[in-house]
Amino acid sequence: MEIRQLKGLGVCGTNCYIIVSDKDNAVLIDAPEGSKDILSALGDASLKKIILTHGHFDHIFSAGEIAEKTGAEVYIHENDLAKFNDGRLNLALTFGVDNSFKKVENAISFSDGDTISLDELDFKILHTPGHTSGSVCIFFRDNIFTGDTLFCKSRGRTDLVDANHSDMVLSLKKLMDYEGEYDDYNIYAGHGFNTTLNSERAENVYLRGFDYDDMF
Secondary structure, three states: OEEEEEEEEOOOOEEEEEEEOOOOEEEEEOOOOOHHHHHHHHOOOEEEEEEOOOOOHHHHOOHHHHHHHHOOEEEEEHHHHHHHHOOOOOOOOOOOOOOOOOOOOOOEEEOOOOEEEEOOEEEEEEEOOOOOOOOEEEEEOOEEEEEOOEEOOEEOOOOOOOOOHHHHHHHHHHHHHOOOOOOOOEEEEOOOOOEEHHHHHHHOOOOOOOOHHHHO
């Protein structure tokens, strides 16, 4: 198993991640602009699944094109399905981006608690609304792909369409209180630097020891 990182792609500097199984099959987490770079990073691996952390344009931009070229299935939370075809909801219009990029057809929706599997790889979905109503964190062994929910020393915006501050507070509390089988988790965020869950619990003002009731 191998995790390959592509950082700072597209106008929003979006990160994406390729996880390759022992059988040389791959899962792509998020699909920003930069399909050539993403396809090149696959190397000889065969892309089977694209899992999206949410439906903003900078995370779905290349999903349709890459799915068409590789035959990969595309997965997204049911609440964000409509964002593929709506430039207002996916923020393309807000950021002045052409919303004519190839759209995903026949996307597969998932819900909180679902597991998406490929070979020996299992990806568990934790619904973490706030940045969008369909935002998720994806747990894979001792790694969490947090999309735009949690960043190194920060968290995602809640002042955009389909965002909700109260939902974000509760989602961050889920991460703060999460008790899994590992003592710590590597955080691979949608933007910025890698970090760990314990580091964020200790140093991130949005996670550490505040009274969540005061945040509503």
